[in-house]
Amino acid sequence: MGGVARTRRPLVRPAAAALCCAAVLAGCGPTGDLGDRPDREAVQRLLDGRAAALLHRDEPAYLAGAVPARRAAERQVFRNLADVPLAAWSYRVVSVDGGDRPAARVELDYRVKGYDSAPVAAQESVRLGQDGDGQWRVAAEGADGDQLWEQGPVRVVRGTHSLVLGTTGTASLKTYAADADRAVPAVLRAWGTRGWGGRIVVEVPASLRNMGELLGAPADAYRDIAAVTTGEAGGPASDAPGGRVIVNPEAFGELSAFGRRVVLTHEATHVATRSATAPGTPLWLSEGFADWVAYRGTGRSAPAVAPELARDVAAGHVPRALPSDAAFGTRAAGLAQAYEGAWLACRFIAEEWGDARLVALYRAGADTRRVLGIGTDELTARWRAYVERELG
Template sequence: MADDLGPGRPRRRVSPNVVAVLVLAALGAGLLVWQQPWADGGAATSAVPADAAAALTTQFADLSAARTESDFVRAAGAGPAAAAFGAATWQARRDMGADQVSFRYLSGGDSAEFANGDTRAKVEIRWTQSNGGDGRGNVQVRMRPQDDGTFDIVSASRGSGPLPVWLAGAVVIEGTDDIQVVRIDGGDVDVDVESLAATARREVAALVPTMTSSTLTIVSAPSADVAGALLGQTTDVVSQIAAVSTGFDMRNGDLAGPVVVLNPGVFDAMDARATQVVMTHEATHVLTGAIGLRADTWVIEGFADYVALRDDDAPLSVSAGQILTQVRADGPPKSLPTAAAFDEAAYGLGAVYEAAWMVFRMLGEDFDTPQVVAFYRSVLDGDPVEDASQSAFGLSVRQITSRWQDYLTKSASTVS
């Protein structure tokens, strides 16, 4: 998704146990493709028909024209895999209010791409925006050729952008006005999402009660592949990331807006403390309205950890071990973390988050909490960091940087 690299890019939280993550969270190479349970394996199918493009053009037009579940399922194909896909997709669309959607065949589908003879096509989806305009994107659709020259649609994966939630599998939406949990194919069964989200909301509200009126929406995917597909991201971007807070657009119907997407391939590898830290961090982004803003990244990420680690009793060797190790070896960083540093998907990314948090940890020790919150709010409101820091603390950014460097050096010398 192009927006991921621009000002509206998702807010990503790297796992606090980043070394374990590097060992446990390899997601494989190439395109992140999710295949629903009903798409795995399957008996050998017929050869792809010579007029595949014509057949698929008609079939996706029929999907667009369907106004009832039975029509939609029928358009998906005659076999059991297509029936399962059609029923789950129709119900998910209805539950999410994604009823202004159309499909258009673009290319592909004319040769077998899978061992069992399945093929895959590029399909454009279009949806109606709340402002009356149209949005569009494309997805990859896996299909199974049939003896009569038709296809069974069996699954979908990301194309040039994120995969809509309603195309990812069976969707269940539960919750209240405060917390909403969206489970895809049952979600991550190893995580008590509701409990983590409730704690996160309380922690954010305790610090910034006037900024937490919105709903905290958590998307719980059953696998790392699904999480990646929903985000439209490649393996090297998500392989160290436990969760992502991002903005869904109107392709996801009523879910349009800020959400937290959990990456179970990484999230499940963490201990209870770390999962709560990650959840509260991402909840801070969502509940304070930080998603998509043109604000300095170190402020956004540092404040999120300031909230998440506010009552944490772990030693600095755990919560800031990577940056303090670097400081002992090479001295403190020459400048505050840049936006580019947060975008680097490489070993050591955790140290960047720790460095940003240490700025706020220092400010929290030297100033009252309302001053720290006022600084953050001012930056979110669009004030230059220089102006916000002068207003809240009477300090320039250069002075904050110098204090932070000294703080890191002192902390590194006293933490083993």
């Protein structure tokens, strides 16, 4: 994309139980005697007390539910969260295993004040231990990935359209907020406010390695990817969990001002459209639409935005079909061509039928027959001719 590092949104469908970017801080609240085996209702009461202590910034009460050996780590996390504007934080015990190593499966729901209209959810395993007094407390916790506040003190910068949370310096976080504040209005012009609040939360870890830890994935998978958007797709707009834009500071830092704007506009589009993204929405439409919004009105030519695909076309290799979902994997061969072809598909639809019809196609789950009056085969044939014409 003309020197712009690619972005990728992990495909998270409504059936997914946990979100890549969800906050996780599992533990027990004030101590309680659960007997020889943990009891689900008693564990729930302990977690309720722990959640209340966190929201009321009561450190002693929060730490009371941890075994002594765990308290130093829990104290650090508690303090790392001090500046995060939490509107809600609650636990739900899913199950309790009373075996030799008692543990509970817990779902955490939390909301950031002013940014999340519905809770962000995460699942975690909490191991329980008893002190000498026979009371159960949290002894360890584990999840699919780290959370930002487990990596260090979280600094907070508020923009007009953004909230930036990061473990880096405040000065650098302000630049992310400024970039986000330029990106969000472009999304509002293209998509409107339906399904989102017109604001995004950006998480900035200190390094690529930390980004991988947040996502619970190998860092190398994201080395050339400037940012990802996480969140649960589908469902009524009012119930769509808040999306998070997670930045790779190393790749993002290599971008030009224009590249940064494209990346954050692309990711903000994913946040905006997540409530309209159905299980059957093809990635060529969701990724292509995000790039279409990002490049809309910039005056960039097709060869400038799609240089890899342009080289293929010049060599006589016009794509035979719209990009498959598999083509958007971070390690897929021809990843750049997949994004470029998807962008050209959305650009073609907008030029041929109008911007409003492209938005309608997205909201209709890519039902081309109903929205455009043609089937997928005909759309593909016309898109192939368009690609050849624009890039040939």
